[in-house]
Structures are given as structure tokens and as C-alpha cells.
Amino acid sequence: xxxxxxxxxxxxxxxxxxxxxxxxxxxxxxxxxxxxxxxxxxxxxxxxxxxxxxxxxxxxxxxxxxxxxxxxxxxxxxxxxxxxxxxxxxxxxxxxxxxxxxxxxxxxxxxxxxxxxxxxxxxxxxxxxxxxxxxxxxxxxxxxxxxxxxxxxxxxxxxxxxxxxxxxxxxxxxxxxxxxxxxxxxxxxxxxxxxxxxxxxxxxxxxxxxxxxxxxxxxxxxxxxxxxxxxxxxxxxxxxxxxxxxxxxxxxxxxxxxxxxxxxxxxxxxxxxxxxxxxxxxxxxxxxxxxxxxxxxxxxxxxxxxxxxxxxxxxxxxxxxxxxxxxxxxxxxxxxxxxxxxxxxxxxxxxxxxxxxxxxxxxxxxxxxxxxxxxxxxxxxxxxxxxxxxxxxxxxxxxxxxxxxxxxxxxxxxxxxxxxxxxxxxxxxxxxxxxxxxxxxxxxxxxxxxxxxxxxxxxxxxxxxxxxxxxxxxxxxxxxxxxxxxxxxxxxxxxxxxxxxxxxxxxxxxxxxxxxxxxxxxxxxxxxxxxxxxxxxxxxxxxxxxxxxxxxxxxxxxxxxxxxxxxxxxxxxxxxxxxxxxxxxxxxxxxxxxxxxx
Ligand code: ADP
Ligand code: ZN
Numbered sequence: 001x002x003x004x005x006x007x008x009x010x011x012x013x014x015x016x017x018x019x020x021x022x023x024x025x026x027x028x029x030x031x032x033x034x035x036x037x038x039x040x041x042x043x044x045x046x047x048x049x050x051x052x053x054x055x056x057x058x059x060x061x062x063x064x065x066x067x068x069x070x071x072x073x074x075x076x077x078x079x080x081x082x083x084x085x086x087x088x089x090x091x092x093x094x095x096x097x098x099x100x101x102x103x104x105x106x107x108x109x110x111x112x113x114x115x116x117x118x119x120x121x122x123x124x125x126x127x128x129x130x131x132x133x134x135x136x137x138x139x140x141x142x143x144x145x146x147x148x149x150x151x152x153x154x155x156x157x158x159x160x161x162x163x164x165x166x167x168x169x170x171x172x173x174x175x176x177x178x179x180x181x182x183x184x185x186x187x188x189x190x191x192x193x194x195x196x197x198x199x200x201x202x203x204x205x206x207x208x209x210x211x212x213x214x215x216x217x218x219x220x221x222x223x224x225x226x227x228x229x230x231x232x233x234x235x236x237x238x239x240x241x242x243x244x245x246x247x248x249x250x251x252x253x254x255x256x257x258x259x260x261x262x263x264x265x266x267x268x269x270x271x272x273x274x275x276x277x278x279x280x281x282x283x284x285x286x287x288x289x290x291x292x293x294x295x296x297x298x299x300x301x302x303x304x305x306x307x308x309x310x311x312x313x314x315x316x317x318x319x320x321x322x323x324x325x326x327x328x329x330x331x332x333x334x335x336x337x338x339x340x341x342x343x344x345x346x347x348x349x350x351x352x353x354x355x356x357x358x359x360x361x362x363x364x365x366x367x368x369x370x371x372x373x374x375x376x377x378x379x380x381x382x383x384x385x386x387x388x389x390x391x392x393x394x395x396x397x398x399x400x401x402x403x404x405x406x407x408x409x410x411x412x413x414x415x416x417x418x419x420x421x422x423x424x425x426x427x428x429x430x431x432x433x434x435x436x437x438x439x440x441x442x443x444x445x446x447x448x449x450x451x452x453x454x455x456x457x458x459x460x461x462x463x464x465x466x467x468x469x470x471x472x473x474x475x476x477x478x479x480x481x482x483x484x485x486x487x488x489x490x491x492x493x494x495x496x497x498x499x500x501x502x503x504x505x506x507x508x509x510x511x512x513x514x515x516x517x518x519x520x521x522x523x524x525x526x527x528x529x530x531x532x533x534x535x536x537x538x539x540x541x542x543x544x545x546x547x548x549x550x551x552x553x554x555x556x557x558x559x560x561x562x563x564x565x566x567x568x569x570x571x572x573x574x575x576x577x578x579x580x581x582x583x584x585x586x587x588x589x590x591x592x593x594x595x596x597x598x
Contacts, residue, residue: 003028006052007045010078012555012577017042018196024049027132027166032188034138034179035170037196039312040293040319043170044071047134051108052080056129057101060110062136063149066269067291068110073545075108079579084110085121101128113151122161130165133158135186138169142181147173147288152185159187172315198311198380202318203326204518205372205391207365209462210301210329214245217299220327221251226277226530227296232313234302234337236283242301243281256282273546276537287313292546293320294553296520299327303334306358307365307379322554323518330366332423332465335359336481360471367469369398369502403501406455406463407472407492413448414473414483415493417441422481427452427460459504466501520557528595529560535591539584550584551575563592 003024007013016024018037023046026033037043051058062068068084075082083097083106100106101124115121135141140149158167169182183190208216217231231246233239236257246253254268265285272280273292280286284304298317304310310328318324338359342352361379368375371387371394378384387394413426428435429443432450443449452460464483467473472489476482491497521529533547533556540547555575564570570588571581 001053003049003053006049008577010052010080010577010579011045011048012078012571012573012575012580014574016045019194020046020049023168023194024053026192026194027168028053030166031192032167032186033169033192033194034183034188035168035194036179037170037172038198038200039172039315040200040321041172041196043136043172046170047132047168048075048080048108050132054131056104056131057106058108058132058134059116059125059130060108060134060136061113061116061155062110063112063140063152064137064288065112066273067136068112070273070291070546070549072108072110073549077545077549077580078577080108081106082108082110085115086110086112087115098124101125104129113149113155117151117154117157122157125162130162132166132168133162135167135169137171138182138186139171139173139178141169141185142178156185156187172312197382198377199373199382199384200315200318201388201390202321203314203324203390205314205376206325206327207372207392208327208329209458209465210331210334211458213301213329214242216329217242217301217327218246218249218251220297220299220325221246221279224297224325228272228277228292228294229279229297229299230286230295230313230316231279231281231299231301232304233281233283234334238301239281239283243279246279246281251279252277253279253281256280256286258283258285274540276533276547284309284313287316290316291319292316293548294322295319295324296322296553297325297327299329301329303328303330303338303359303362303366305338305355305362307362307376308358310362310365311376311380320548320552320554322520322552322557325518328366330363332461332468332475332481335363335468335475336422339475339481360469363465363469367466367502369393369400369500399503400500401503403463403466403499404492404495404497406452406501407467407499408495409448409452410460410463410467411472411485411489411493413446413452414485415489416446416448417443419484420476420482423461423464423483426464426483427457430455430460431457455504462504463501470499520553521560525560528563528592529556531591531595532556532559532588535587551580559588559592563596564589565593 007016018041020042023033023035027050035043035046047058047060065086065088068086072082072084083100085094085097101109135155140147140152142148167186167188169186169188221229231242233242236259239255239257243253243255254271256265256268272278295317298314304313314326317326342355365372365375372391373388374384409430413429417429425437428438429446429449430452434444438444468475471486472492474484474486476484492499536547536550540550552575555573558573562573564573567581567585570576570585
């Protein structure tokens with residue numbers, strides 16, 4: 001069978017994406033390979049398709065039990081013989097899987113690394129016919145990375161023990177040192193790397209100044225009714241209160257953070273995976289290994305720590321390729337909180353400087369007036385030739401103005417107060433507010449005092465943020481949030497450098513109105529779509545699997561849109577392979593017909 005026919009018949013897709021075809025050809029030719037694809041890029045098919053083409057069993061090494069279960073359920077729903085071995089199973093279950101392996105009845109076997117490397121398992125594999133090893137989340141090999149797992153290093157044993165079996169390493173984390181380390185550890189040649197770009201075209205990026213925090217998040221969520229999403233918060237307490245508040249406002253939400261018992265965490269995570277339309281309010285503790293494909297939005301109530309984290313966290317949206325939207329709220333206060341967290345920690349001076357630079361780069365992304373996606377991708381070394389047309393700055397280009405004078409006033413307030421005060425006080429000085437602090441330092445005597453009445457408080461904070469983003473002002477390393485002049489500030493003060501600044505808006509809701517909603521299905525089709533979702537939910541419950549194992553949202557949306565009238569037409573919808581067509585085709589056609597006749 002060809003790769004193409006397996007793709008169509010088993011998985012129901014028309015064509016390969018990105019590097020998938022090349023990766024598959026490479027492994028079919030018996031070669032090792034390293035595969036770097038963004039989240040949602042389609043790494044799984046890179047080994048699932050060859051597993052079905054080659055004789056024997058493909059062994060998939062995966063660190064997370066939940067992920068294995070999901071993948072195995074999804075494969076079985078497509079009629080593929082797959083199983084997993086892990087510590088959560090009863091002995092009889094394990095024995096049954098081992099037996100199936102011995103009798104060559106499995107096309108794919110998922111296994112955690114520590115389990116794989118037990119002598120007992122290795123012997124089992126010695127006697128089986130292993131077609132390939134796929135090592136998922138391969139960056140866990142790397143001591144450079146943040147997900148280092150010692151047992152991943154032991155996988156190097158496979159090189160000697162199974163010299164003739166192709167090894168495929170897969171990850172979404174791709175910086176050069178990590179890549180090099182993976183190749184060295186797993187004996188993969190430098191030339192056998194398959195690297196897809198970082199772009200996630202179906203994700204719409206939005207970034208807004210934080211003013212009413214929670215309310216902004218609620219407004220955003222209300223643009224995505226009945227959809228699943230994640231709200232990332234910085235603190236555990238923030239997570240709990242966000243979840244409680246959403247529930248009070250009629251949005252079903254759950255908390256997730258390291259302060260909850262592991263049972264509560266597992267329970268909430270399971271509900272999030274199995275139910276439609278739940279919002280998970282979480283700290284960064286949530287997400288690793290969550291491959292729910294139909295997360296439609298991700299919001300950040302607080303700024304993440306870096307562009308890398310932002311990319312990774314937002315990347316959990318829209319893995320199924322259907323439209324998804326992400327919103328980050330930010331403010332200088334968040335920057336200060338983040339820096340304080342760093343400064344209170346044990347981190348070395350070098351580490352802190354590095355983290356600071358990352359925060360600065362993130363603020364730069366927040367303040368750009370050009371395409372967000374271009375800025376984001378450039379950070380990872382990807383060039384996008386044209387503005388994307390699917391981010392807030394593309395959809396509602398910010399208005400800029402000649403901000404030279406405003407910048408001079410702001411910089412001079414920083415300078416004349418001695419480069420040690422935070423934004424709030426500097427704004428009081430600019431606005432001429434006679435606060436206690438102003439009196440205490442006699443700042444009402446300064447020529448800058450009261451010189452900035454043309455802008456209000458929130459407009460001045462927007463101006464300061466842009467100056468920080470441009471490096472003209474630095475936030476004090478000691479972490480009290482004092483502002484200091486940065487490189488280039490003097491040229492601005494001397495009038496040698498004109499500045500374009502973003503027009504400080506009166507109200508942030510402007511952004512939302514202009515950008516507008518993105519729909520999976522049009523309003524008139526909503527009933528059919530909801531009907532299909534209800535059917536999917538009931539079917540999933542009967543089978544004890546998450547709804548997306550039956551069909552992805554994107555597939556239901558395509559059915560809604562095309563309203564197929566025959567099995568053949570239904571089979572042409574992306575995401576419906578032969579097995580699912582046979583199992584659910586009639587029911588779906590009935591639902592569609594019912595809807596059309598009304
Ligand atoms: P990841 O790279 O994050 O592991 P997955 O393998 O989970 O990504 O794939 C993400 C989604 O894209 C899945 O829902 C998968 O079914 C879908 N997908 C992968 N390849 C294709 C393709 N060639 N055509 C259509 N959908 C695809
Ligand atoms: Zn754009």
C-alpha cells in the first residue's frame with residue numbers, strides 16, 4: 001500500500017503536509033531521521049503511516065501516559081491495531097498486549113521510555129519484529145532543554161541493541177544545540193533532519209494592554225461560546241479566582257495548578273479533555289502533553305515569561321488546523337512582577353540577565369505596530385515575506401503619531417527624578433498630581449511637573465511601555481520597578497532622533513470591535529453543527545473516549561458546510577477514513593438530512 005492510499009483510506013486526509021511525505025519516504029528507505037514540526041504540524045502521521053506500510057510493529061516512545069491513551073484510542077477508531085504498555089495497566093492487560101506483540105498482531109506499540117528499557121521489554125522486542133522506533137518529545141534527551149528526562153538518555157542503548165531498526169526522533173522544540181544533542185544521543189546523521197517552519201497559520205494572534213484584566217478575558221471568551229479554551233494565569237491564587245469568577249458569569253471553568261492534589265488535577269484535566277466547551281484556568285503547570293486538538297482559544301491574563309513560552313502555550317490552540325484565536329494581556333506591572341520573581345529566586349546574575357532579555361523581547365512583540373506573526377517568526381529565525389493578515393495589527397493596524405515630544409517629556413521625567421522611580425510616580429509628575437510622594441521628594445519643583453496634561457494616565461503608561469520596548473528606558477534590574485534611561489535616550493532628549501509611537505487609545509475595547517469574530521461555522525449553520533456535536537458527545541460517552549477521537553471539530557464543521565447527501569460525498573470530507581465512514585456514515589447522513597428537511 002502506498003503512503004498516499006493509507007493517508008486517504010485510514011485517516012481520511014487528501015494530501016500530506018509540509019515535510020510529512022519526505023519523512024515517510026526516508027524511513028521507508030530504512031533511514032534514521034530527526035523531525036522538527038510545530039505543535040499541530042502533524043508529527044504523528046510521520047510514524048503512523050510508515051507503521052502501516054512496513055511489516056512488523058512500530059514502537060513509539062512517549063513520556064506521557066495520557067498522550068499514549070489518546071493516540072491509541074484515535075488509532076483504534078480508525079481501525080488500526082495499536083496498544084500501549086505502561087505502569088497504569090493491570091497485569092492481565094499487560095500480558096494481553098505482550099501476547100499480541102509476540103503474535104505480530106500490533107502495528108503500533110506505545111511505550112514509556114523507562115518501560116521500554118526494562119530488560120524484560122527489550123527481550124520481548126528482540127523476539128518481535130520491530131519496524132521502526134519513533135521517539136516522540138525527543139527534546140527530553142537534551143540537558144539544555146527544560147524538559148530533560150534522564151531515562152531519555154538511556155535510549156542510546158537502542159543503537160547497539162537494534163542496529164538495523166530505523167530510529168525517528170520527533171519534537172517541536174528546535175533550537176540548534178538541542179537538535180545537535182538529539183542527533184548525537186540517538187545516532188542520527190546531521191543530514192537526516194526534516195524541519196518544518198514554525199508558523200501556525202490558523203492561529204489568530206491578539207495582544208492588548210491590560211486594564212480590566214478579568215473582564216477583558218471574559219469578553220474574549222464570550223466571542224467563543226461553547227468552545228474549549230485555556231486561560232493562563234501567573235499565580236495559583238489568580239487561577240482559582242479566575243475560574244470562580246468565570247463560573248459566576250456563566251462560563252463553565254476549572255482551575256489547574258501545582259497546589260491542587262494530583263487527584264484533583266487529573267480529574268479536572270480529564271473533564272477538560274472529555275467535555276465540550278470547558279475553560280481551563282491554569283498556571284504553566286498545565287499543558288505539557290495536552291494534545292486535545294480542538295482547543296479553540298488560549299488567553300493569557302498575565303504575561304508569559306518569554307516569547308518561547310508564549311509560542312508554546314498559544315500553540316496548544318487549534319492543533320486540528322481549524323481557526324483558533326489567542327489573546328495576551330500585558331502591562332508594565334506584569335514585567336515588574338516577572339522581574340521580581342527572578343530577583344527573589346536563586347538564579348545567577350547571568351541567568352537573570354538572560355531572562356530579562358527574554359522579557360524585553362516579549363514586550364517588543366507586545367508593542368510592535370507591524371505584523372505580530374512576522375515578529376514572532378523572526379524571533380525563531382523564520383522569515384515570513386508578507387504581513388499575515390491574521391493578527392490584530394494586520395486586521396486593525398494601529399495608528400501612529402510623531403511621539404518625539406511625548407517621549408522627551410517622559411524621558412526627562414525619568415532623568416530629573418533621579419532614575420529610580422516607577423511608572424506610577426513618573427506619571428503623577430507628568431500630570432502634576434500633588435501626591436504625598438511628590439511632596440516628599442519636592443518633585444513639584446521640577447520643570448517637568450505637570451507638563452504632560454495632554455495625555456491621561458493610561459496613555460502615559462502606553463507611552464512608557466513603548467519606550468521600554470524600544471530600549472530607551474530600562475526597568476531597574478534590582479526589581480523595584482524604577483525606570484532608568486537606556487541607550488539612545490539622550491539622542492531623543494536632544495532632539496536628534498524622531499520617534500513614531502502608537503497612538504495611545506482611550507479605550508482598549510476598540511481593538512476587539514475592529515478585529516471581530518472568527519467562526520468555525522456560519523450562524524445559519526450553527527444548529528446543524530451543534531446537533532452533530534451532541535451526537536458526537538453521546539457517541540464518545542458510549543465508547544468511553546474523548547469526543548475528538550470520534551471526529552474533530554474541523555471535520556464536523558466541514559460536514560456542516562458541505563451537507564453531504566451520500567456516503568461517497570461524506571467520504572470526501574477531510575478527516576473521515578473508511579472505518580469511520582462505515583461506523584458512523586449512516587447516522588451522520590440521517591442527521592444532515594433531518595436538518596435539511598427541517
Ligand atoms: P503534532 O505535530 O502536534 O503531534 P498531530 O500529529 O497531533 O500534531 O497532528 C495535528 C492534527 O493535524 C491532527 O488532528 C491530525 O489529524 C491533523 N493532520 C496531520 N496531518 C494531516 C494532513 N496531512 N492532513 C490533514 N490533517 C492532518
Ligand atoms: Zn499579521
